[in-house]
Amino acid sequence: MDKGFLKAGNPRTLLAAFLYFDVSFMVWVLLGPLGISISHDLHLNAGQKGFLVAIPVLAGALLRVVAGALVDHFGARRVAIGMQTLVIVGLAATWAAAPHTYAGLFPVALVLGVAGASFAVALPLASGWYPPQYQGTALGIAGAGNSGTALASLFAPGLAVLYGWVNVLGLATLPLLAVLIAFLFLAKEPPRRHPGNGIVAWLPVLKTNDCWALMFFYGVTFGGFVGLASFLTIYFNDQYGLAPAVAGSCTALVVFVGSFVRPLGGALADRIGGDRALSILYGIAAIIFAIIGVGLPTIWLAFPAFFLGMVTLGLGNGAVFQLVPTRFPRQIGILTGLVGMSGGVGGFYLASSLGAARQATGSYGPGFLAFALISLIALGWVSLCHRRWKAASPAQSSSLDELSAA
Template sequence: MISRDFFKAGHWPTLFASFFYFDMSFMVWILLGPLAVQISGDLKLDAAQKGFMVALPVLLGAFLRVVNGVLVEAMGPKRTGILSQCIVIGGLLVFWLLSPQNYGALLALGLVLGFAGASFAVALPLASRWYPPQYQGTALGIAGAGNSGTVFAALFAPALAAIYGWHNVIGLAALPLAVALIAFVLMAKDSPNKPPRKSFKQYLDVLRQSDAWWFMLYYSVTFGGFSGLASSLGIYFNTQYGLSPVTAGYCTALCVLAGSLARPLGGAMSDRFGGIRVLSLLYAVAATACVLVSFGFGQLWLGLGILFIGMLALGMGNGAVFQLVPQRFGAEIGILTGLVGMTGGIGGFYLASSLGLSKQFTGSYQIGFLIFAALAALALLALHGVKNRWRSTWTVADGSAPARI
């Protein structure tokens, strides 16, 4: 699927550093999700409080991606990444040292974890600027596969919390972040192909273009679904099927692994078959999976299988969206990554919090899943409406080989 020419293009140490930085940041970003069952047991949280707790870092990560997108253009991806990582490591250590036992402190920690979610707006532009248009889907798929860090959180956080306590797990999370920071400092390199610096107003001028808003809608569904479920599935498996925190974490990890590893595949398939064609199919699959799982099947294997397929489609969809974005907004990739990533985070906040609210007020997760299925169907219709214009008007400015649209 990946050609030999790809490995001759770009700068592989930067691509690896982008992936590793993103991977460890995402592990920490959704850390409260896998720990939510144990935390709520200690603090006696209800379903709505649990939903908001795991959704808050997702929301803050969304807005901070815009900030990081602007900083990437102003001071470069590498410096921005180092600054953000230092903030997260510091926040984790302060929380661990103080060891507070209240809901408000957890929400404050969620604000700090938002900086880890903003790593998206650093890793993708850093990798993207090294690669020509025909390899954008593959390169950004590999860098974006760093969302596999959510798998590590789901796999190890509940088990470690059962042994050492969830407060200590939050402190331990600073260790892999420090390793990733060292690798990032040593291996990452800003591309010489940086676009000319623009004013803040010029960057935001992209919002006058309808295509920017379409991409924001598309990613709010694909990444919103992925991040929202990654944060919520531990709670879902615990309450829906009565699984222990550790077993619920294993089930969550399986689903998240599908979505994470599928992102490069979605980008590579989009390079080969066209991003619009691939993304359309994936929206249909994701919407169908959300409708089916909303019925709350009593058999664990059935619910787990449907969620696995749904996360697979959403993960591939993330790669497909970012095969298209650099083709349309190559000169504004930093700010577009921030804006599009912001709406992806907002979608994740909505899904995670709405599932909690749905369970709190109706006793079932069905309404939350059905509304999100409707959003996926809406994105599919919107993509169908613009595909002819995109295919007939997009061009490659530097004269290099065009990518499939």
């Protein structure tokens, strides 16, 4: 770790952002690891399973825009405390109500979506303490909190077998409460915060090509990551006949590695540029998921492929968010919300499309092949952006900064 980085910001707040992000993501994707038990209890088909685990992902995506705007107005620390409290209360109420119908799980999905919106809070909390040269590393460390998705995959399937999936929702409030208490003591509001103007501030940003490019890039990298994190336990169980606990452990391992390489992706982007890093990573992702889509007959072949795929997507997540403060230095909160929203939408697409592909064709292959094609499209777009940004004059960059300040 660079000594300059350790002295440049606030390590306690960075740790608080990581912990908050970690437990929030743990509960955000909880329906995926619980999906095997839920589907057996409620007799769900493949399409219903895919849609169910995708709903919290979409809800979190949409709520990230709201969370990003709230951060610009009230500060990341205050918003984090309020959102964490809301999730704890919502999960406790769900556990008490004990829903046992497919429709009854939709309110649960909305509560979990609030946890997913933590992305737009944790990253500005960390980013506001660090100078531009360390943005990729700081955001990568905070963003490694998406490892919480692995914790859900590791523990939830086994706990559901022992205690029932409804009780697992209640147990999830315990780590949330512990982290909230730690957060109150560790986190400090960043010194650099630029108050936003609500929806008025979003419109000029949405008119820029860079905003839509970053949204699409993250929709592929993080969408792939969270979509797989939500669905792989079900996939491994259905495709290869793994027991729920074993399927969850396999998912947890690939998600862990995808989470913890995210800081490396940010550091790589700091060194060679986020656009160059993404050009390499999208090409690799397209190859890997095309191979998975064609079909791998055993778990011994599939597991290494998903392992490498998650490493690639995790590095890409860090690389994309190195570009956010670089292209929009004065509206990180809004951009984090917009870009984070697109990542969640990408995750909703992947998880639901895999279930739909299985329901319609009897195979998950078409869903993975479509994702490989989307990765190729991202490779072409980031290549175009690289040439445009390289050719941009300082005057154009100044204009972008002025737009971000509007």
